[in-house]
Amino acid sequence: MHQKIKPIAIYLPQFHPVPENDEWWGKGFTEWTNVTxxxxxxxxxxxxxxxxxxxxYDLRLEEARLAQEALAKQFGIYGFCYYHYWFNGKRMLYEPLDRKLKNSKENLPFMMCWANENWTKTWIEAERDILLRQEYSEEDDVKHISHLLTYFKDSRYIKVSGKPIFIIYRPELFSDIKKTIQIWKEAVKREGFPDLYIGFARKSVKEKFPEYFDFAFEFQPSFSDTPRAPKMSLLKRIKIKSTKILGIYKQPKIVINDYETYSNYQMQQVYNQKVFPGITPMWDNSARKKNFPFILHESSPLKYKSWLQHIKDNYPWDKVPEPFLFINAWNEWAEGNHLEPCQKWNLDYLKATQEVLK
Structure with missing residues (x-):
């Protein structure tokens, strides 16, 4: 490998109150509300x-954002990938990145990933009410890329051979994603860029790679690419069946995978040079999904370090235009998924990242 790996940490901006969350979840709601x-x-x-x-922290505060960037730089994180929220012209959770844009002291490189899902009340048990709906049209494509160019033109925005990088989280939700990409690429070229480097978050090795995308990155964890769980014992199945009949059995739909088993399973894959590698230090979204969480149990910095070392040693780094490695995530606290120091592990995950990628 000739190039130094550039770790990109996924960044969640929902750590400040906004009027919509006040209305839906209660006054002062932020990501910390569920965490605690x-x-x-x-x-x-x-x-x-x-x-x-x-x-x-409150991400409206400059000192909070500067402290994050200082910590990221200290341990070798190349840049942040900010989740971007756009609903047919309505923006959400934009303040942290917009304030960074106006502040030259915040100089960590960045890119953006459009989290293009409907916002629903899935955090409250089984409610499925849509709070904000995604709608797609050519008119919106034009408005959206015009807005995105503000970020692309910033010197801190991450580019590949002069092409700004932009990621779509769920391209399958579009009726005509090919047309959207065409509109965006033409708009970017008119503004003097050589092209747009467009990618998507791949959730499974089975997911098709559309030819009109330039790249994908491995979104970890991949909920559909997990080792098969052992079969439940006959005695346990009889017990559950009988208590259900009696109406006294209520089992939360908790999915638990052992982190080491899961990471070993992921290490068996054959890497694709059009798909940048991804890794997660840990995952437990119990704070968001009270009765149906997905948990990678018994994660540790040492197990994470082993998986990271495997990626470093086995991915075809010499065949990609930039050596990006996507880490999910920097600060997804309600998903139990963060490089930022917690009270149990402190700086250990950041230290493991630095030791492998130095």
Missing amino acids: KTAPRFLGHYQPHLPADLGF
């Missing part, structure tokens, strides 16, 4: 995940 309400669900369950060095 969580408790262990079983013996050995690591919850809640509570912040250490950076505290319960």
Whole structure:
């Protein structure tokens, strides 16, 4: 490998109040609201995940964002990939990035990923009410790329051979994603860029790679690419069946995978040079999905480090235009998924990242 790996950490901007969340979830709601309400669900369950060095920050504050960037730089994180929220012209959770744009002191490189899903009340049990709906049209494509160019023109925005990088989280939700990409690429070229480097978040090795995308990145964890769970014993199945008949059995739909088993399973894949590698230090979205969480149990910096070392040693780095490695995530606290120091592991995950990628 000739190039130094450039780790890109996925960045969630929902750590400040906004009027819409006040209305839907209660006054003052931020991501921290769910984080602090969580408790262990079983013996050995690591919850809640509570912040250490950076505290319960508010991302409207310059000092909070600067502290994040300083920590990222200290441990070799190349840049952040900010989740971007756009609903037919309505923006959400934009303040942290917009304030960074106006502040030259915040000089960590960045890119954006459009989280193009409907916003629903899935955090509250089984409610499926849509709060904000995604709608797609050519008119909106034009408005959207015009807005995005503000970020692309910033010197801190990450580019590949002069082409700004932009990621779509779920391209399958578009009726005509090929047309959208065409409109965007033409608009970017008119503004003097050689092209747009457009990618998507690949959730499974089975997911098709549309020819009109330039790249994908491995979104980890891949919920559909997991080792098969062992079959439940006959005695346990009889017990569950009988208690259900009696109406006294209520089992939360908790999916638990062992982190080491999962990471070993992921290491068996054959890497594709058009798909940048991804990794997650840990995952437990109990804080968001109270009764149907997905948990990678017994994660640790050492197990994460082993997976990271495998990626470093086995991915075809010499065949990609830039050596990006996507880490999910920098600060997804309600998904139990963060490089930022917590009260259990402190700086250990950041240290592991630095030691492998130095």
